[in-house]
Amino acid sequence: MISSIEKNKCTGCKMCGDICPSGAVDFKTENDGCWYPTVDEEKCIECGLCIKKCPALNIVPSDNNSDPAVYAAWSLNEKVRYDSTSGGIYYEVAKAFIDEGGYIAGCIFSSDFKTAKHVIGKTYDDLNAIMGSKYFQSDTAGIYKEISTLIKNGEKVLFCGTPCQVAALRSFLGKDQRNLYLLDFICKGINSPKAYTAYIDEIERNYKSSVKLVRQKSKKTGWQSLATNIIFQNGKEYHKDRYTDWWIQGYTCGNLFMRENCQECLYKTMPRQADLTFGDFWGIKGCSDEDVQKGISVVFENSQKGAELIQAAIKNLHLEKRSLDEVLDGNPYLFGQAIQKGNRSEFFELLDKEPFSKAVKETYTENIVQKGKRYIKFILKHVFKRKKW
Structure with missing residues (x-):
C-alpha cells in the first residue's frame, strides 16, 4: 500500500488519491506541514495502482530531447x-x-x-x-x-x-x-505550506492587518533582489529583499523547510x-x-x-x-540537489510555539552572519554603479 512509502521519497503529488478506484487513499498532514498518503484498508481492493503509478517509486520515462x-x-x-x-x-x-x-x-x-x-x-x-x-x-x-x-x-x-x-x-x-x-x-x-502560513501570520500580526496581495520575487527593487512585496488591507506595505526577508533566508540560504524528498x-x-x-x-x-x-x-x-x-x-x-x-x-x-542546512526538525518544533522569524534564526545561525556580509556587498555594488552614472 502507498501508505508505507518513506517520507524521504514521497513528493506529496496526491496522484495516488486520484488514481485509487475505490477512494481508499486519503492524506494526513504531519507536524512539518507536509501531507502523506494514508489508506483505508476496508475500502482498499488491493489493485496496486497507487504503488505502480507512484512517480516517487517508479521513474516515469520521457522521450523528450536530452539536448534541448x-x-x-x-x-x-x-x-x-x-x-x-x-x-x-x-x-x-x-x-x-x-x-x-x-x-x-x-x-x-x-x-x-x-x-x-x-x-x-x-x-x-x-x-x-x-x-x-x-x-x-x-x-x-x-x-x-x-x-x-x-x-x-x-x-x-x-x-x-x-x-x-x-x-x-x-x-x-x-x-x-x-x-x-x-x-x-x-x-x-x-517548501512546507505550514512554514509559509506561519510566515504570513507573523507579518499580519506585525502590520495589524490581513493580506490583500502577495508578490514573491517582486521587481520593485529589481529582478535579482528576490524581494517579497505584500500589500495589506489597511493600506500598509511590506517590502524586503533576499538579505532581509526571513522566508527567503530560510529557503534560499538554509533549505530549511523543504519537503524531505527534495534532497x-x-x-x-x-x-x-x-x-x-x-x-x-x-x-x-x-x-x-x-x-x-x-x-x-x-x-x-x-x-x-x-x-x-x-x-x-x-x-x-x-x-x-x-x-x-x-x-x-x-x-x-x-541537476544538483538542495541539501538541508540547519536543524529542520527543531525548526518545526519551534514553529509550534514561536514566530516564524525566530524559528529560522534559532535553527539556522549561519544565516545571521552571512546575511549581513551579503547585504553590505549588495549596497556597495549599487553605490559604485550610481557613481558611474
Missing part, C-alpha cells in the same frame, strides 16, 4: 515582464494557448494568500491568478482526474507544475496525450518531463543592466510540442539562442 534547444527570453510586453517572476514567458505561452481555445492548469493562491492549490481555467483572469511563483507546495488533489476528463472530451490542456507533478500527471494518464501540453520549471525544492529528487535530469522548462537565467552574460533588472527567463525547448508552444507565442517574445553551460553557471539546481 536553450533560449534566453522575455515578454515584449513591459507590464507582463514586470509583473512576472522572471521574464514573463509563462504568461505569453499560456495566453496564446487560451487564445486558441485551450484550458490552462496551474497553481493559485487561496483568497487569504496563506495556501495554494492547482486549478483549471481558460480566461485571462485565470491566467493572472496562476502567473507568478508560489514558493511552497500546492494542493493538487483532483487535478489529475479533471485533466483526464477534459482530454477525453477532446479539449486541449496546458499544465504547469513542478517536475514531479508533471511526472505524476504523465503516469496517471499512462501514455502521451496529443492534446496535453506540459510545462515545468527549474526547481530547487518545494533526493528523481527528476533533476535530462530529458525533462515537460515540453517546455522555464527558469531564471541567473548569471547571464551579454545582456544590458536594464534587462537584468527587468528579469530574464531561460527556456528549454524539450519536444516538438514545446516548439509549437513557442511558435504560437513568438510575436510577443524576445528569444536569444544560448547554451546549457551558460544556464548551469547560475542554476546549480538544474
